[in-house]
Amino acid sequence: MNNKELLGNTLVVYVYLVKENRPVGTREVMRGGNLSSPSVAFRHLQKLELMELIEKNESGNYVVCQKKSVHGYVWVGRNLVPRQMFYFFFFIGAFITEIGIILSYLNINLGIEISFLFLTGITAVSMILFFIEGTSSSRKLKN
Secondary structure (H helix, E strand, O other): OOHHHOOHHHHHHHHHHHHHOOOEOHHHHHHHOOOOOHHHHHHHHHHHHHOOOEEEOOOOOEEEOOOOOOOOEEEEOOEEEEHHHHHHHHHHHHHHHHHHHHHHHHHOOOOOOHHHHHHHHHHHHHHHHHHHHHHHHHHHHHO
16 A cells, blocks of 8 residues: 555554554544544554554554655654754754854954845745744644
8 A cells, every 4th residue: 555545644543653652442542643433543543454554463452563654754763753844944054054144244344245134034934934834744643
């Protein structure tokens, strides 16, 4: 099965199971995934079983048997982090560097070109947009 099936509540259930890192029952998945009923949780667990990402143990609980990459996200330990957050941190570094350059130029009484200030503004806007998109993607995983 392909990555396209690992979306929505199925992805939320999968991330919950990876974070728990222990055998989990259907009702726990329902509560942890903020789902409406045990039958909804069971359906998503079945999908994950068909994808061979989880398996049912002898007690009837579910455990992760494979951590799969998810489009637009990166696993950092047991946490799924949106790629946009990495871009956000890149632009924070660039922005801090640009502010440092501006301050050093002001300190030694050199003029700052308007184009450099414009580029610093673009960096700030990019940083803010990636932060907004990254936090939005993060919230989708938490329901």
